[in-house]
Amino acid sequence: MFLFGLCLVCQRRPIADDFDRYVYEAIVRGRTQSIEEVYNLVKHESPRAEASTVLDSPQHLKELEPLYAIRPLYVELVALLSSILSIQNAINFISAASFFGIGIIVLCWTGKPFLSALLMTAYPVLLLGRAGTPDALAGFLGILGLWLIQDRNGPLLALIVLFISLGVRTDNLLLLLSVLVWLVWEKRIGLYYAGLLAVLAVMLVLGINRWAGNYGWVVLFRYSFVSGRYPAQIPHALTFREYFSAFASGAAVLATRVSLWMLLGILAYRRAPNRVLLVCAAAVAAHFLMFPSPEDRYLVWAYTVVGIFVIRSFAKSDHDKNGFGKLSERPLAIHKGS
DSSP states (O other): HHHHHHHHHHHHHHTOOOOHHHHHHHHHHHTOHHHHHHHHHHHHHHHHHHOOOOOOOOHHHHHHHGTTTOOHHHHHHHHHTTTTTOOHHOOOHHHHHHHHHHHHHHHHHOOOOHHHHHTSSSSSHHHHHTTTSSSHHHEEEEEEHHHHHHHOOOOHHHHHHHHHHHHTTTGGHEEEEHHHHHHHHHHSHHHHHHHHHHHHHHHHHHHHHHHTOOOOOOHHHHHIIOOOOOGSSOOSSOHHHHHHHHHHHHHHHHHHHHHHHHHHHHHHHHSOHHHHHHHHHHHHHHHHSSOOOGGGGGGHHHHHHHHHHEEEEEEHHHHHHHHHHHHHHHHHHHHOOO
């Protein structure tokens, strides 16, 4: 009930100044309306969109859409729910419902209701449920996949879930590839089949990008970290100096945000080693190398997994202590008896 209450808060108090939510609305509206009509509605829908210099014409809105259309399953879900809700309420509902799903997995994975509630109220995690982006849904699918492998011994179902998540966020490919390496390492799947699945996943992501008309990684990188207001006008070239400058800037900011979660992850691994934490670390590191953004929303799923294993490490420690305590009483009882 507490988790459900948090979801209601997320639904009714979304992050109002999100920019992405208005582009997703434009994509959905564009199926039945002209780009001029869509622009006039979206541009004046909020102060954030009104003040945006990127949304300064219908043409530039159209050029921006391919960067967001690479989440086809998310867009389809928004469009489906918009038949019974307004588009913005549909976006809010998806994030809040995904937040609820994450909370249920946390509870099932830890078995600790109070500690699970504390984890879900952590600011970055709670913020995910209020965002107008696909990050909450992508995080839910990623965490669900890891839980199915770790606690339900269901690698096949987990891989299906992770493949589905590629339609929500294509960068979940990095988590999927890390999971495949993990399954091969533990000999739960053959190297040949893992290679085929990896190739299939890469082809699927490339196909989504081509279908959406995406401009490619270089343009996205320059648009996000270097310069350029309009993606269609950004050159397809990136120097090492430009990359390193963006990487250093992102790392300097990100270090202040992930240091606590890194500490908790290291402590959890030392107390109760688990390869899930290594899989998450590999996926996060690869994502930052490709897209050095300091925004928490790309990492909240990993924060949540770290919190889960911190809770589990203490539960395991308490179990071991109880077991040791019972054993240690036996020789003492024998000694007194003799």
